[in-house]
Amino acid sequence: RRASGLLVISVSDLCFSPTVNPCCYYPCQHQGICVRFDLDRYQCDCTRMGYSGPNCTIPELWTWLRTSLRPSPSFFHFQVTHGRWFWEFVNATFIRDMLMRLVLTGGVFQSYLRPPTHNMAHDCISWESFSNVSYYTRILPSVPQDCPTPIGTKGKKQLPDAEFLSRRFLLRRKFIPDPQGANLMFAFFAQHFTHQFFKTSGKMGPGFTKALGHGVDLSHVYGDNLEHQYHLRLFKDGKLKYQVLNGEMYPPSVEEAPMLMHYPRGVPSQTQMATGQQVFRLLPGLMLYATLWLREHNRVCDLLKAEHSTWGDEQLFQTARLILIGEDSEPATS
Ligand SMILES: *[C@@H]1O[C@H](CO)[C@@H](O)[C@H](O)[C@H]1NC(C)=O
Ligand SMILES: *[C@@H]1O[C@H](CO)[C@@H](O)[C@H](O)[C@H]1NC(C)=O
Ligand SMILES: *[C@@H]1O[C@H](CO)[C@@H](O)[C@H](O)[C@H]1NC(C)=O
Numbered sequence: 506r507r508a509s510g511l512l513v514i515s516v517s518d519l520c521f522s523p524t525v526n527p528c529c530y531y532p533c534q535h536q537g538i539c540v541r542f543d544l545d546r547y548q549c550d551c552t553r554m555g556y557s558g559p560n561c562t563i564p565e566l567w568t569w570l571r572t573s574l575r576p577s578p579s580f581f582h583f584q585v586t587h588g589r590w591f592w593e594f595v596n597a598t599f600i601r602d603m604l605m606r607l608v609l610t611g612g613v614f615q616s617y618l619r620p621p622t623h624n625m626a627h628d629c630i631s632w633e634s635f636s637n638v639s640y641y642t643r644i645l646p647s648v649p650q651d652c653p654t655p656i657g658t659k660g661k662k663q664l665p666d667a668e669f670l671s672r673r674f675l676l677r678r679k680f681i682p683d684p685q686g687a688n689l690m691f692a693f694f695a696q697h698f699t700h701q702f703f704k705t706s707g708k709m710g711p712g713f714t715k716a717l718g719h720g721v722d723l724s725h726v727y728g729d730n731l732e733h734q735y736h737l738r739l740f741k742d743g744k745l746k747y748q749v750l751n752g753e754m755y756p757p758s759v760e761e762a763p764m765l766m767h768y769p770r771g772v773p774s775q776t777q778m779a780t781g782q783q784v785f786r787l788l789p790g791l792m793l794y795a796t797l798w799l800r801e802h803n804r805v806c807d808l809l810k811a812e813h814s815t816w817g818d819e820q821l822f823q824t825a826r827l828i829l830i831g832e833d834s835e836p837a838t839s
Contacts, residue, residue, distance in 0.1 A: 529652035537561030538630060538646065586685060605835075623647065625712030639706065639713050693790030698833065700782050700791070701725040721834045725782035726798045727826060728764070736762045737779060743806040743821025745799055746779075754800050756780050756792075802829055 528539035533549035535556045540548050551561035555568035564572065576584075585592075595601055624640035627633060628647050634640065648657055655664045683691075701724050706713040715729060727745075728734040737757070739746045746757035755778060759766055762779035768786050777786070780795040805825040809816065816824075 525653060525658065526649050526651050528649050529657045531657055532560050535561045536644075540629075541649075638717050639709065639715075641705075641712055641714055689790065690793075693788070693794060696788070697725065697785075697791050697794035700785070704729065704782070721830060723781070723798075723826060723830050723833055725780070725785075726795070726802065726829065728781045733764055733781065736764050737781065738822060740818055742810055743816075743818050743823075743825050744803045747799060747803065754803065755796055756799055798829065798833075801832070802826070805829065 524544070526541060527545060527547040528541055531539070532547060533539045533551070535551065535554050537549040537551035537554060537556065537560070540550055542548060549559060549561045551557060554561060555565050555571075557563050557565065595604070623630065623643045623646045624634045624637075625643065625647075626640060628649065634642075648655065652658065654660050654662055698721075701722060702714070702716040702720050704715040704724075705711055706715045716724065728737055737745050746762050747754045748757050748761065749755070756762075757779050759774050759777040759779045764779040765783060766777050766779055766786060767783050768777050772786075778792065778795075780792070780799075782791070782795070785791040785795050802825050805828050806821050809821050809824055813821075
């Protein structure tokens with residue numbers, strides 16, 4: 506990286522305590538990276554962030570134009586939650602495909618979320634953080650080790666108890682309906698969806714993911730490796746294994762599909778169901794979506810086989826998977 510020619514500011518001139526790591530004050534704006542010099546000086550690296558100046562506060566011309574033209578988040582929110590006729594118009598024209606392509610190919614994500622890659626293990630930017638995709642990326646840098654408080658220089662010396670905080674701020678005592686009329690299934694769809702790429706690696710620890718690469722790959726339906734996939738497949742007509750309970754199709758038991766599923770101790774194996782993601786028994790909504798996708802996969806296999814009588818198991822399975830990947834991406838991005 507080119508160190509964008511910035512002044513090195515002596516923090517002691519700025520009446521901070523000279524013993525405090527200047528990066529603890531988070532002087533660098535706009536995702537500029539704070540680099541420490543000696544004890545009490547710092548430099549902000551804002552290479553290619555669209556800003557310059559000692560604290561990355563001076564916008565470049567294009568940045569200035571973009572930010573002054575870009576609508577505010579509240580305007581954005583209002584737009585996407587109002588004007589049904591407008592969205593129906595978009596949905597009925599070519600604009601829909603254009604927007605979907607923009608979202609899926611990363612045009613939108615790239616211009617709005619381009620974080621410098623920090624991760625759990627590195628306090629400085631590094632090739633390892635950038636290239637080793639088994640780390641979870643983080644958008645904010647970690648707080649330097651030697652700061653006076655857990656969040657830098659502000660706040661209390663000791664963070665409050667996490668359980669206390671979650672009870673205080675997240676525990677609902679009264680039912681509040683969603684203003685858009687979305688129900689719990691919406692939240693479960695999102696959670697089920699993200700479990701295909703947010704897969705914390707049990708072996709490597711909470712800073713690591715097992716999902717390497719493709720994002721929406723439905724590995725939470727088909728297993729994240731070939732061995733799991735083979736356990737889950739029926740090897741007939743492209744279908745996945747299933748069991749019929751009360752006349753309805755459900756995921757197979759772990760006796761039929763011998764995958765390691767994380768159930769609480771004491772749950773007998775006949776009642777444990779095998780799904781592509783091993784932690785889905787955590788919540789009923791996740792099992793519910795696992796069941797829906799299983800049924801959908803087998804339904805699509807029936808349709809494909811009816812149209813392509815010459816296709817074998819492998820081609821039916823692979824084609825159904827591609828179709829389901831498309832089906833899964835669409836509601837998730839629209
Ligand atoms: C940079 O940030 C420091 C710390 O917040 C502040 O004291 C200083 O005045 C800023 N410098 C400029 C040029 O804005
Ligand atoms: C959007 O269009 C698709 C297909 O053209 C249609 O099935 C769907 O119901 C539409 N969605 C809304 C919210 O109007
Ligand atoms: C990524 O980093 C972890 C932890 O240092 C290491 O175990 C793993 O092998 C690395 N992966 C690659 C592909 O280098």
